[in-house]
Amino acid sequence: MSWLSTTLTSSIGRKLVMGLTGLFLVSFLFVHGIGNLALFKNDGGMAFNAYTVFMTTSPIIRVMEIFLVAGFGFHIYTALTLTNQNKAARPQGYAYKKSSPGVTWFSQNMGTSGMVILVFLILHLINFYAEYHYGIMYDGKIPMVDINMGDHTVNVRNMYEIVKTVFQQQWWVSVLYVGSMVLLGMHLAHGFQSAFKTFGLEHKKYTPAIISIGNVIAVLLPALFASMPLYFLLTGL
Amino acid sequence: MNLNLHIWRQPNGQSAGRMVEYNVKDISEEMSFLEMLDVLNEDLLRKGEDPVAFDHDCREGICGTCSLVINGRPHGPYTTTTCQLHMRSFKDGETVYIEPWRAKAFPLVKDLVVNRSAFDRIIQSGGYVSVNTGSARDANETPIGKEIADEAMNSATCIGCGACVAACKNASAMLFVSAKISQLAMLPQGKPERKRRAEAMVAQMDAEGFGACTNTGACAAECPKSISMSNIAMMNREYTSAKLTSDAV
Ligand code: HEM
Ligand code: FES
Numbered sequence: 001m002s003w004l005s006t007t008l009t010s011s012i013g014r015k016l017v018m019g020l021t022g023l024f025l026v027s028f029l030f031v032h033g034i035g036n037l038a039l040f041k042n043d044g045g046m047a048f049n050a051y052t053v054f055m056t057t058s059p060i061i062r063v064m065e066i067f068l069v070a071g072f073g074f075h076i077y078t079a080l081t082l083t084n085q086n087k088a089a090r091p092q093g094y095a096y097k098k099s100s101p102g103v104t105w106f107s108q109n110m111g112t113s114g115m116v117i118l119v120f121l122i123l124h125l126i127n128f129y130a131e132y133h134y135g136i137m138y139d140g141k142i143p144m145v146d147i148n149m150g151d152h153t154v155n156v157r158n159m160y161e162i163v164k165t166v167f168q169q170q171w172w173v174s175v176l177y178v179g180s181m182v183l184l185g186m187h188l189a190h191g192f193q194s195a196f197k198t199f200g201l202e203h204k205k206y207t208p209a210i211i212s213i214g215n216v217i218a219v220l221l222p223a224l225f226a227s228m229p230l231y232f233l234l235t236g237l
Numbered sequence: 238m239n240l241n242l243h244i245w246r247q248p249n250g251q252s253a254g255r256m257v258e259y260n261v262k263d264i265s266e267e268m269s270f271l272e273m274l275d276v277l278n279e280d281l282l283r284k285g286e287d288p289v290a291f292d293h294d295c296r297e298g299i300c301g302t303c304s305l306v307i308n309g310r311p312h313g314p315y316t317t318t319t320c321q322l323h324m325r326s327f328k329d330g331e332t333v334y335i336e337p338w339r340a341k342a343f344p345l346v347k348d349l350v351v352n353r354s355a356f357d358r359i360i361q362s363g364g365y366v367s368v369n370t371g372s373a374r375d376a377n378e379t380p381i382g383k384e385i386a387d388e389a390m391n392s393a394t395c396i397g398c399g400a401c402v403a404a405c406k407n408a409s410a411m412l413f414v415s416a417k418i419s420q421l422a423m424l425p426q427g428k429p430e431r432k433r434r435a436e437a438m439v440a441q442m443d444a445e446g447f448g449a450c451t452n453t454g455a456c457a458a459e460c461p462k463s464i465s466m467s468n469i470a471m472m473n474r475e476y477t478s479a480k481l482t483s484d485a486v
Contacts, residue, residue: 007480011449086407089341089448096334098309100458107453194452200474202467
């Protein structure tokens with residue numbers, strides 16, 4: 001094996017992959033969450049549909065999509081490998097279980113919160129990617145809308161309508177979304193600051209700030225995503 | 238005081254083990270936890286039964302030989318060694334579970350005794366500084382700043398007991414390995430070999446079958462010598478920069 005593959009498959013190397021891909025996924029959540037704020041603009045979905053057009057046609061976004069799939073792929077693959085290795089390191093557990101003082105529940109259950117996020121992710125893709133491309137809810141007759149692109153109008157798929165229908169009619173999807181976001185928050189509360197320690201970045205001056213930023217992110221991002229299904233659920237009542 | 242004990246009994250690494258219940262009577266509060274087990278063993282010997290095997294040596298909290306997971310926590314409810322844990326920390330009539338360190342890399346020898354040679358092999362792989370033999374060198378020939386000497390000493394207080402491994406949900410040895418890597422990387426005597434040391438010790442740690450670190454902090458919380466988690470961050474730094482810049486391809 002070359003020095004690079006030896007490094008990346010060592011215990012510390014695998015953690016580096018976890019941390020790097022994890023923080024990259026955090027940056028994705030930021031962009032995704034802020035872009036989706038267009039849902040809240042009270043213009044019958046025009047802003048959101050224009051944003052959808054940009055997201056589905058811009059070459060930059062297409063390239064970033066490849067990185068995103070790879071990021072998720074490496075994060076999940078390495079998570080499974082590490083979890084298996086860590087389980088194998090203790091074939092026989094303790095009869096009396098007690099966690100040590102100061103150890104958080106979510107730091108000990110990153111695999112569980114990660115699995116919930118994964119299930120959520122699959123559901124999310126089925127909901128929106130599949131509806132956008134195949135219109136399953138509409139028997140293939142995807143709702144269309146004219147949007148004004150300044151000098152001309154284009155007839156595009158009405159993603160706003162799809163989002164609204166999913167969140168209002170399949171109310172259980174909304175509930176599941178909100179629930180998964182709680183676990184995403186826990187994943188980030190531990191994961192964000194842990195990633196910096198994995199990179200060896202720990203210092204009296206900066207670590208308290210990193211932990212605080214992590215906690216703010218862990219509340220803000222999931223709350224932002226949870227607010228979308230809640231908004232449609234409540235306005236649709 | 239009287240106690241109800243549940244102790245892991247296993248004749249050797251090949252056969253199956255199980256928790257066995259024992260009752261001990263008239264235990265003094267002043268006894269150490271190991272002395273309480275001595276009382277139990279004398280009782281068992283009198284009855285012609287096999288005494289419970291457990292590790293101990295100095296009984297002064299300095300050698301790191303004693304072990305035992307007591308009610309789910311390595312070295313029991315306080316951050317001290319089992320030999321320095323006193324029976325006044327328990328209540329009369331209490332039920333106490335006593336189990337060995339659990340890790341694939343620490344194979345069970347008998348009852349509560351596990352083989353911790355994996356730690357020795359990790360130290361042999363790089364946890365030292367090379368010096369030429371000959372006449373002894375002058376003690377203060379290399380000046381070291383007080384702050385650095387103190388930090389290195391904090392890392393050097395590790396007694397290698399393995400409580401970090403026993404506490405970690407991943408049975409990771411990173412607190413132990415990082416304490417030695419950090420201690421030597423901080424000192425001028427350790428700097429010439431720091432890259433080779435970080436690479437070799439981490440490789441040996443992985444080969445022994447210890448898990449990776451999730452930064453839960455259980456290791457530092459249970460360490461009888463209060464070794465800090467910042468050692469692990471320092472090891473990550475040492476290892477990553479060694480891998481990126483060393484001549485070993
Ligand atoms: C948007 C989604 C996700 C984000 C933003 C994210 C973020 C992170 C971050 C920042 C870390 C910390 C890395 C470190 O400690 O060095 C982490 C760790 C982890 N992630 Fe994720 N993650 C996501 C999805 C997932 C999924 C889908 C899984 C599982 C299938 C998963 C499983 C794990 C596990 C097991 C760890 C801990 C590894 C360890 O320290 O032992 N994550 N994640
Ligand atoms: S027996 Fe030496 S530290 Fe406990």
